[in-house]
Structures are given as structure tokens and as C-alpha cells.
């Protein structure tokens with residue numbers, strides 16, 4: 001029995017920084033309400049509260065208390081603090097509900113009747129909300145308590161539990177309801193067997209059928225690529241209407257984009273045999289829903305900024321804001337240019353990488369003789385990102401220097417030694433070494449500290465003008481200031497290049513990359529009301545603090561300008577529109593008609609969208625959410641999506657039924673299984689066992705190494721040659737696949753970045769194949785017989801794209817992923833799973849992607865290496881990505897060596913059985929017949 005008062009406040013730190021000020025009191029004697037003090041004092045009646053949840057923000061956790069009319073947020077908490085308050089509120093509410101039941105036990109007989117009525121007929125699947133809804137129709141306080149959305153039977157006092165009628169076990173014992181539902185599903189599958197046998201032209205699988213029947217309060221259907229999510233959505237809506245569970249107007253289906261909504265609407269209408277215009281359930285996008293809510297409530301549509309509808313509109317708007325800021329704010333100009341030049345790439349420590357190879361691949365533009373070389377604006381190649389920072393700064397300030405110029409110095413015993421000081425400034429004849437030494441004098445490299453000492457002594461001994469900089473200075477952001485001081489001391493003039501010259505020297509992709517980062521940061525800053533202090537605080541936890549701090553300041557200024565511009569024009573963007581819609585729903589100004597909310601592509605959900613679903617669900621009692629998605633295909637982080645809303649579904653929406661769609665109708669078993677194992681190398685992804693309806697086609701994953709000509713491999717040329725070969729091959733066996741005259745097989749040519757488009761708007765025509773080309777992202781949701789993936793190679797813009805995993809995103813993302821290149825891995829998975837019969841991976845033969853190696857590790861011999869003409873290559877058994885080629889040894893001998901030398905030093909004697917195999921198309925024939 002609660003007798004004392006409990007008071008909760010924000011955490012000590014939040015109060016110290018005066019970030020939050022509120023008080024929540026659970027009064028021991030007034031049990032029917034919580035007392036709150038925030039902007040004023042108000043009470044929250046226990047019977048009015050629909051939901052209590054916690055949410056994680058950038059710095060703090062928040063407790064959210066929802067009533068039909070309002071949502072109250074209490075922030076400034078740690079994770080445990082928030083969880084404790086949420087749990088205390090639940091206990092408090094349930095204590096009050098218990099007293100209501102105890103005082104009104106006379107009503108229990110009627111409630112018992114109502115429960116038996118709906119359970120004994122076994123007419124429908126019973127979620128907790130269904131029983132609560134039935135009970136709520138019984139008049140009286142006890143039924144109010146028993147049907148309360150937060151009623152928790154486990155918290156009822158034992159003395160009361162004993163007196164509850166047997167039927168109440170449906171509420172108090174989860175096992176009883178589960179058993180009822182299991183048996184209901186079995187009978188229902190039989191009852192509706194012919195209904196599911198032909199639904200939208202498909203005979204639904206067992207798991208699709210079950211997903212249509214099951215309907216808990218919250219549902220998450222975890223699907224796989226090509227597993228027929230759309231067919232299941234259509235089935236679910238049709239089944240619910242067929243069963244009369246809802247009026248059509250009570251059903252809302254949310255699709256990720258307009259074309260998906262159009263397709264779903266068309267399919268549902270066809271299935272229900274109504275014209276699309278007459279379809280009474282709402283099939284729409286989040287944007288259209290948000291717009292509709294505002295229009296209905298305010299009587300006029302929201303004033304959207306004129307650029308929001310244009311695909312490149314946001315990037316152009318941001319570009320324009322940056323230009324205006326550059327013209328009017330000298331501090332901003334310096335920050336922005338510094339980011340583009342000396343802070344282009346985060347200086348990450350070796351220890352933050354899984355392996356030294358990963359580290360070298362991250363820093364390097366190219367690997368020379370086993371050592372990484374990093375390009376600079378000054379045109380020289382250096383050995384580390386810190387040296388790059390120095391060289392770029394020298395270039396920006398027009399300072400002449402030589403890199404690693406050889407000089408002679410004397411050792412202590414007088415012997416002459418040749419050394420290569422990192423930088424030499426001819427104007428003052430000064431040598432400059434940048435030492436990899438940390439603040440405590442240690443170094444990540446063996447014997448480095450003693451070499452450093454020797455070098456210092458040698459320069460001193462020979463009376464050379466010398467200064468040094470260190471990694472410690474880079475870490476505490478004094479490197480550039482120190483360098484500048486040393487140069488000024490020697491009267492070397494600094495002449496900053498003009499902004500135009502600098503911008504001209506930059507690769508356009510560098511600016512594009514920052515634009516994308518800025519766009520996503522603005523979304524988070526505005527959606528979560530982040531402040532500059534919060535960003536700067538977060539910046540301290542990033543590896544490259546110097547860069548993170550500058551970026552935080554830059555993006556903050558741009559986001560302020562962004563908001564100001566929209567305010568001046570009286571316009572809003574899409575996210576604000578959704579945010580406004582959320583306020584209208586949470587404030588009760590919009591009355592939601594929806595009791596069943598289905599959400600497609602749930603893996604790409606963002607915070608504002610999730611808030612809209614929560615607001616709609618909690619406003620209308622007993623409503624349900626059915627979300628469908630594939631966490632392996634979450635690829636829209638740059639549009640603000642947050643995969644953890646999916647992976648932590650229960651934390652966001654409450655206890656749920658989780659179903660699976662693990663059968664794929666698209667990829668053959670080899671591709672399906674290999675891709676599944678590949679994506680699950682990230683332990684954070686949900687575990688699934690993917691089975692295909694199409695048997696495995698041996699060696700249907702093919703790697704085609706493309707030779708480097710004129711510095712770059714020609715993927716255009718290789719792609720066209722491969723298409724021509726595929727077309728000719730299919731011609732030869734057309735009787736095996738051609739169903740009718742003119743029938744062509746589909747080929748998708750896919751690339752990571754649009755600059756790789758080999759067709760540039762002019763697709764070639766072939767007799768047997770229909771070609772389409774697009775980026776990996778755009779291919780989401782599409783399928784083809786064959787796919788050709790271009791440039792599956794290492795590189796900043798390769799696969800995985802090294803620039804995409806920028807740690808700067810962690811400034812704004814509340815729950816960053818820890819696995820390296822997590823989103824790039826999922827994107828490659830999306831690309832791999834578009835093909836049913838076969839996929840070709842075209843790779844730079846000098847820099848094959850690490851992902852190719854992983855596929856070989858997983859699928860072994862089933863990954864075939866071949867030339868564009870189909871000749872099988874002799875795959876290196878050691879590194880798996882190279883090919884064994886004949887080399888000259890001493891005394892005119894020959895041997896086989898891996899073409900990835902020096903990265904792979906595998907060799908084999910010529911006497912072995914290392915012969916090239918003949919062109920093999922046998923498995924293709926099987927693929928074409930499949």
C-alpha cells in the first residue's frame with residue numbers, strides 16, 4: 001500500500017545546466033491522479049492516461065505520458081531514471097485501478113458474461129485490446145479499470161485475483177489467451193483456406209496467411225527480400241474486411257513513397273473489387289496523411305516550401321543558404337572552407353578499426369608497395385591523415401614546401417645517414433617533422449619514440465633549423481595553431497587562397513558529401529529541438545573532436561538560417577509538416593478515425609513518422625498497429641530514418657507479436673542464402689532463416705575483375721560487353737525460357753553512385769534482354785532475372801562507400817550503430833537480392849571490394865571468377881579476391897602468383913594443376929531454365 005509521497009525530478013546534470021525543470025509527484029493519499037509541475041501545476045488523472053513510454057534523445061531520456069488530448073514529456077533523465085519513473089507510474093495507476101475493482105466487485109459478473117461472450121464463440125483473434133474493448137462496454141468503475149490500456153493484471157493484489165471469475169484468466173494469464181489464439185489460428189487457416197489460396201493472384205504461403213490472421217495490439221512482421229510483403233499487406237486488409245473486424249474507414253495503410261502507395265491502393269482495390277476512387281480505406285503516404293490532418297484541422301493546406309517536392313530541392317536550398325552565409329559571415333566562411341579542406345576526412349585512430357587493413361583502406365587513396373598513400377590538395381601524396389591536414393593547410397595558405405625531401409645527417413659516431421624529413425620549407429630552410437606521439441609520449445608504432453629522439457638529436461647536431469608537431473596536438477586541436485606560430489616565427493608569409501580558387505580545386509563529391517550530412521543533421525536538429533550546446537557536448541565524444549566541433553558550429557549556423565528562411569517565407573518543410581500533424585493529433589484537435597494502422601517499409605521509419613503513428617494509435621482507444629519491414633534493407637539513414645525504431649519495436653510501441661516472412665519468391669536459394677549470411681555478419685541485424693521457392697543455381701554469383709586502363713577500369717565498356725554476351729547466350733537457349741514471342745528477360749544494371757551510369761540516358765536495345773539501370777538505392781523494391789553490379793571495389797566512393805560512414809552523423813543520431821559500414825552492408829544486400837537467376841559483380845581488378853571476399857568465404861566455389869567473355873579465372877585460394885597469374889621467377893623459371901601482390905603474396909609452382917578452365921556456361925543454362 002502506497003502511503004508516502006514520491007517525487008521525481010530531472011537528473012542532477014540536467015538541473016545543473018538548467019536544461020530541464022519539472023516535478024512529478026505521486027501522492028500517497030490522492031491516488032487517482034499524478035501531480036505535475038512544469039510550466040505551471042496540473043494534474044493527470046489515472047483514468048485519462050493512455051500510455052506511458054520512454055524515449056531516447058541525443059543527451060537525455062524522456063518519459064512520455066499520453067492522454068487522449070495531450071502528450072506530456074518529462075526529459076533530462078538517464079536511461080535508468082526514465083525506466084524507473086515509467087514503471088512507478090504504471091504501479092501507481094494499477095494501484096488505483098485495483099481499488100476501483102475492489103470497490104465494485106458487484107460488476108464483475110457482467111464483465112464475466114461479456115468476456116465469455118467473445119471468447120466462447122471463437123469468432124476472432126483476441127488481442128488484449130479486443131477483450132478490453134468488450135469489457136469497456138459494461139457500465140461501471142470496475143470495467144473502466146479492467147479495460148484501462150495500462151491495466152496490468154500481475155499488479156493486482158493476490159487477495160483480489162483469487163475472487164475473479166474464471167473467464168478473467170483471458171486478462172490475467174497470458175498463457176490462456178495465447179492458447180486460445182493458437183487454436184483460433186489453426187481453425188481459421190482451415191476456414192479461410194480457399195480465401196488465401198487465391199488472393200491477388202497468389203496462393204499465399206503459410207507464414208503470409210498467419211500474418212494476415214494474427215492481430216495483437218502491436219505487431220511487427222519481420223520480412224526478407226522478395227518475401228511478398230505487399231501481397232501480405234493486401235491480404236491483411238482484405239481479411240480484416242472480410243471478417244468485418246473494422247469498417248473500411250477505420251483502416252489506414254501507410255506506404256513509404258507515392259509510387260508504393262499508388263501500387264498498394266491499386267492492388268487492394270482490385271482485391272476488394274472496387275474502383276480505386278471508391279476504396280474507403282485510406283492508402284497513403286506519411287506526407288499526404290500529415291498534409292490531410294493539417295488541412296482538415298486548420299481548414300487550409302500547410303504552406304510547404306516550394307522546393308520540398310523537387311528531388312534535388314533540399315540540396316539546392318542548402319547550397320543557397322551556404323552561399324548566403326559565406327557572403328555575410330566571415331567566421332562561417334572560414335569554418336566551411338576549413339571543413340572542406342583540412343577537415344575533409346575524420347582523423348580516426350588505428351584502434352577504432354577492426355583490423356589494420358581496414359585502417360589502411362580508410363586513410364588511403366591508393367596502396368603503394370604495401371603502404372598507404374593519401375592524396376592532398378597540394379598534389380603530393382602523404383602517409384597519414386594528420387600529414388594530409390598539414391599539407392592541405394599549407395596549400396590553402398599558399399606556403400611552399402617539399403614533402404619527404406632526402407637530406408643527410410650525422411649520427412653520434414659521425415657516420416652520415418640519409419633521412420626524409422616530412423616537410424621542408426625552402427623559404428627559411430626549415431625542416432619539420434610530424435611525430436606520431438601521444439600526449440603521454442607513447443606512440444602506436446614500435447621503437448617510434450627512440451627513433452624520434454635520434455632524429456631530434458641529429459638535426460640539432462648538424463645545426464639545422466627544425467621544428468616538430470605531434471599527434472597529441474592534432475588530438476587537442478592545437479596542431480594548426482602550433483604550425484602557424486612556427487612558420488610566422490620564421491617570417492614565412494601566409495597568403496590564404498581565394499574561396500573561389502579553393503572551391504574550384506575540390507572534387508565536387510566532397511561538397512556533396514557535406515551537403516548530405518548537413519541535410520540529415522538539420523532534420524534531427526529541428527525534429528528534436530537540439531541546441532548548439534548539445535551538439536558541442538556530443539562532439540567531445542567523437543574521435544576527431546577538432547573536426548566535429550567545427551562541423552557542429554557550421555551545421556548549427558546553417559540550420560538556424562534554414563529555420564529563419566522558412567519562417568520569413570511562412571513555409572514549412574516535410575518534417576515540420578509531420579511534426580505539426582503530430583501536435584494536432586496529440587492535442588486532440590484532430591480526431592483520428594483509424595483503429596487499424598498498417599505501415600509498410602517500417603525499417604525506414606524516422607522519429608517524426610514514428611511519433612505520428614504513436615499519436616494516432618494512442619488517441620483512439622483499442623487501436624492496433626501492424627508494421628511490416630525488413631531490417632536488413634534499412635538504407636535511408638540520410639533521409640532521417642532510424643533503424644533502432646524497428647529493432648527496438650517493443651520499447652517504442654509496447655509488447656508485440658513478431659512474425660516472420662522468411663520465404664523468398666525472388667532470388668534462387670544460392671543468392672538468397674549467401675546474401676542472408678552476408679548481412680547477418682552484423683550481429684545487430686535480426687536473425688532469420690531465408691528459404692527460397694527457387695532452387696539454388698550453382699555459381700549464380702559471378703565476379704568479373706575489370707582491368708585498370710588509363711588509371712581507371714572501364715566499367716561502361718565491360719558492362720556493355722557483358723550485356724552483349726548475356727544476350728547472345730540467351731538467344732542460343734531461348735527455347736528454354738521464352739514464353740511467348742517478344743518475351744525478354746529482365747536485367748538491372750546497378751551502381752552505388754550515379755557517376756557510374758554507363759548509359760547516360762541511352763539504354764542499349766537487345767533482342768533477348770530488357771535493360772534498366774539505376775542506383776542501388778533506387779533499385780529497392782524492384783526485381784530482375786539478372787543483375788550487373790558495377791564497381792564493386794574498394795574506394796571512397798566504392799562498395800562499401802568509405803565516405804558514408806562519417807562519424808559526424810553521431811552528432812545528431814541518438815542511437816548510433818556500432819558495426820562498421822552497417823548501412824553500406826545493408827545497401828549491398830539490397831543490390832544483391834534483386835536478381836532471381838544470377839548476379840554479376842564487376843570489380844576493379846586491383847581493388848576488389850572486401851564484400852567480394854566475404855561472399856567467397858560464405859559461398860565458396862559457388863562464386864565464380866570469370867572474364868567479361870566468360871573464361872573462368874584461377875581464383876587465389878589465399879586472399880580469395882585475386883587471381884593466380886603466371887610470373888617470371890629467377891633463371892627464367894615461371895611460377896603462379898596472386899595478382900593482388902603485394903597485398904597477397906600467395907604463389908604456386910607451375911607444375912601444379914593451375915590451368916585455366918574453359919568457358920563454362922552450363923550453370924547459366926540451368927539459370928535460364930529456372
Ligand SMILES: Nc1ncnc2c1ncn2[C@@H]1O[C@H](COP(=O)(O)OP(=O)(O)OP(=O)(O)O)[C@@H](O)[C@H]1O
Nearest residue numbers: 202203204205225226227228229230231665781782
Ligand atoms: N504467395 C506468393 N506466391 C508466389 N509469388 C509471390 C507470393 N507473394 C509474393 N510473390 C511474388 O514474390 C515477389 C516478391 O514480392 P514483393 O515484391 O512483394 O516482395 P518484397 O517482400 O516487397 O521484396 P523486397 O523487400 O525485396 O522489395 C514478387 O514477384 C511477387 O509477385
